[in-house]
Amino acid sequence: MPPRANANPSTSGRVLAGLAKLSLVMRHESWRSAGRRGLTPTQAQILSILDGSPEPIGLKEVSRQMAITMGTASEAIATLVAKGLVRKTQSKSDGRAIVLALTKRGTAEAVTAADWPASLAKASEALPEPERAALLRGLIGMIRTLQEQSAVPTARMCVGCTYFRPNEYPGRPKSHHCLFIDAPIGDSDLRIDCGEMRPVAVELRPRLWSVFVNGQPLDNHGPGARRSPSKSRRTIHVST
Ligand code: SF4
Structure with a gap:
């Protein structure tokens, strides 16, 4: 029987296969962890981005950093505002611009959202x-x-x-x-x-x-x- 085309993938192919497996775990764990807190992974990531940003940012920058469309970012932010985790405020440097700020509860959620799934953290520590x-x-x-x-x-x-x-x-x-x-x-x-x-x-x-x-x-x-x-x-x- 002739060997399958991918029976002996290149090192590069094997690296990518390994990353794909890690990404599966990451996706699964993100949904589980965010879901427990009533958030989607996108909403949890937005909280982390706002928390880690050295200066206040708006919708456009959030969508750029997340590599998602403005529509998707806008929808997720609207939900976070409705949940009382994010508030919209006027930019101090540009009075016409709207920037996003974490509320007290949002800041607490962001800290939890930044935690890596325990299984992945353990796998990294084991190296x-x-x-x-x-x-x-x-x-x-x-x-x-x-x-x-x-x-x-x-x-x-x-x-x-x-x-x-x-x-x-x-x-x-x-x-x-x-x-x-x-x-x-x-x-x-x-x-x-x-x-x-x-x-x-x-x-x-x-x-x-x-x-x-x-x-x-x-x-x-x-x-x-x-x-x-x-x-x-x-x-x-x-x-x-
Ligand atoms: S060189 Fe220093 S300041 Fe620059 S990214 Fe690395 S740790 Fe941060």
């Missing part, structure tokens, strides 16, 4: 630390590529942050440096959604990524050059 860090690196790479194809909403990741100094300390467990906290960070500390992230200039993104992947410090003036904490917080200047 040895180096494997968990390697997985995080791989996921960050995939998210970055998808971001460049505009296939996912922008993520606030270290690898696109002006404060990120990759591989400043080659060979050390914490080989990178975050200029915001002015401290070394390791692969397992890399952030996917950091509130302090400031996007690096578009033309510097490929250089930052290449340094992250290839392991050469950006230049001779970063924190790795002096091997001691700096007195001031500086953003990066990268020679391309």
Whole structure:
């Protein structure tokens, strides 16, 4: 009998099959957990987004971050307003714009909504630390590529942050440096959604990524050059 076409899928195919299995669990658990609280997963995610947003956002930004239509976002927000979890208010910076704010109950719900399903959290914790860090690196790479194809909403990741100094300390467990906290960070500390992230200039993104992947410090003036904490917080200047 001839072998089936997918009998020996490529590594890439197997990675995607693994991600599909995880996504199934995630979807199932999100419905279960949100459903227990009388919310849909979309409504629960909107609460998390509003809670994590450094500044007030409106309907358009919610739909952009969730990668859903304005109609779907509007419907979910209307339900959250009716449930007393979200309120609409006038923007302080633009009096004509309406932004969304969590009520006290909404804030409490958002904290619960941000909890990961216990089964998935346990599976991640069961991985040895180096494997968990390697997985995080791989996921960050995939998210970055998808971001460049505009296939996912922008993520606030270290690898696109002006404060990120990759591989400043080659060979050390914490080989990178975050200029915001002015401290070394390791692969397992890399952030996917950091509130302090400031996007690096578009033309510097490929250089930052290449340094992250290839392991050469950006230049001779970063924190790795002096091997001691700096007195001031500086953003990066990268020679391309
Ligand atoms: S500010 Fe946040 S995103 Fe930027 S390098 Fe530091 S931890 Fe990463």
